[in-house]
Amino acid sequence: MRYAFKGKEVTKFILIISFSIFITSCGEKAPDKIADDNIEVVNNQQVQGRGEGKDNWWDNLPRAHWDNFEKVEQDQDWFEVYKITEDIYAIYEMGQFEEAICYLILGSERALLFDTGIGVGAIKKLVSNLTDLPVSVLNSHTHYDHVGGNHYFDTIYGTSTEYTANHTMGRPNNEVREFVGPGWVWKPMPNGVTVNNYYSKPFTITNFINDGDKIDLGDRVLEVFLVPGHTPDALVVMDRAGRLMFTGDTFYPASLYAHMGDANFDDYVKSAERLATMSKDVDILLPAHNEPWVSSDYLQAMYDGFLAIQKPGTQYNIADGDREYRFDGFTIMVSDPPPW
Numbered sequence: 067m068r069y070a071f072k073g074k075e076v077t078k079f080i081l082i083i084s085f086s087i088f089i090t091s092c093g094e095k096a097p098d099k100i101a102d103d104n105i106e107v108v109n110n111q112q113v114q115g116r117g118e119g120k121d122n123w124w125d126n127l128p129r130a131h132w133d134n135f136e137k138v139e140q141d142q143d144w145f146e147v148y149k150i151t152e153d154i155y156a157i158y159e160m161g162q163f164e165e166a167i168c169y170l171i172l173g174s175e176r177a178l179l180f181d182t183g184i185g186v187g188a189i190k191k192l193v194s195n196l197t198d199l200p201v202s203v204l205n206s207h208t209h210y211d212h213v214g215g216n217h218y219f220d221t222i223y224g225t226s227t228e229y230t231a232n233h234t235m236g237r238p239n240n241e242v243r244e245f246v247g248p249g250w251v252w253k254p255m256p257n258g259v260t261v262n263n264y265y266s267k268p269f270t271i272t273n274f275i276n277d278g279d280k281i282d283l284g285d286r287v288l289e290v291f292l293v294p295g296h297t298p299d300a301l302v303v304m305d306r307a308g309r310l311m312f313t314g315d316t317f318y319p320a321s322l323y324a325h326m327g328d329a330n331f332d333d334y335v336k337s338a339e340r341l342a343t344m345s346k347d348v349d350i351l352l353p354a355h356n357e358p359w360v361s362s363d364y365l366q367a368m369y370d371g372f373l374a375i376q377k378p379g380t381q382y383n384i385a386d387g388d389r390e391y392r393f394d395g396f397t398i399m400v401s402d403p404p405p406w
């Protein structure tokens with residue numbers, strides 16, 4: 067099953083677009099007010115530890131990359147929905163700093179929702195308007211911006227790690243309130259959500275998932291691979307027949323977080339090496355942030371990047387006290403001093 071858009075010329079086109087967008091995110095011009103008059107920040111001190119591009123993240127919006135896809139009309143302003151292929155929808159939260167992307171992947175009998183966003187929008191209602199198929203959830207990992215809508219769903223796949231188990235208990239307001247505060251959000255929040263009442267609701271893992279497990283959606287089999295590093299429970303999903311890989315936060319075209327407290331650098335390098343060997347099996351990556359369709363060439367580039375940064379003399383910037391190493395279309399963030 068190969069998609070109409072396939073072929074190097076399109077991915078090259080998408081690569082050029084994403085590179086030019088990456089360049090502009092480094093604060094080359096003063097940010098314009100996007101929407102809400104109350105939120106105009108020149109140097110975004112509210113968002114910390116998220117790389118150089120965080121200061122003027124709204125400058126990138128809207129990202130031209132999404133013009134390649136059919137926008138689906140729906141009644142929730144918080145979300146933007148795009149038809150990526152005949153049987154894949156991207157659900158995009160571009161009103162909040164993370165610009166999280168969830169994917170609704172359709173088979174002939176079942177559907178899988180890969181991630182559920184930060185949890186301010188009614189994602190189950192949204193999904194039920196997109197398909198009549200029964201929907202299960204799998205998270206690329208359990209950071210707050212990927213599990214927020216889990217609580218709406220009855221069938222949730224997850225790893226058996228202690229890390230995942232801890233996050234099934236939800237996160238209270240004091241742990242997540244900043245993520246919907248000034249500098250993080252520019253769109254009005256729906257459903258009466260405010261910085262004072264926002265929290266991440268508990269959920270229950272109903273099916274444990276292990277490395278190499280398959281999820282059969284009916285005429286479509288997805289393979290799950292555990293790739294710890296960004297977090298202990300990071301995973302990717304491969305649609306081998308479609309030559310697609312849903313990469314979560316392990317790879318996306320921006321700052322890769324190998325510096326956070328729950329990241330493990332050595333694991334990330336091992337996972338990057340493993341993914342580089344898989345790049346021959348996929349053509350397109352569907353990441354969990356910013357843009358939904360990038361070249362699988364990034365898998366090798368990411369591994370090469372992780373090797374390059376460990377070499378003495380490799381250039382880096384300091385962003386909010388962390389090291390940021392820049393590559394073509396992405397950066398790698400590590401702590402300073404580095405974990406090697």
Ligand SMILES: [Zn+2]
Binds near residue numbers: 207209296315
């Ligand atoms: Zn994450």
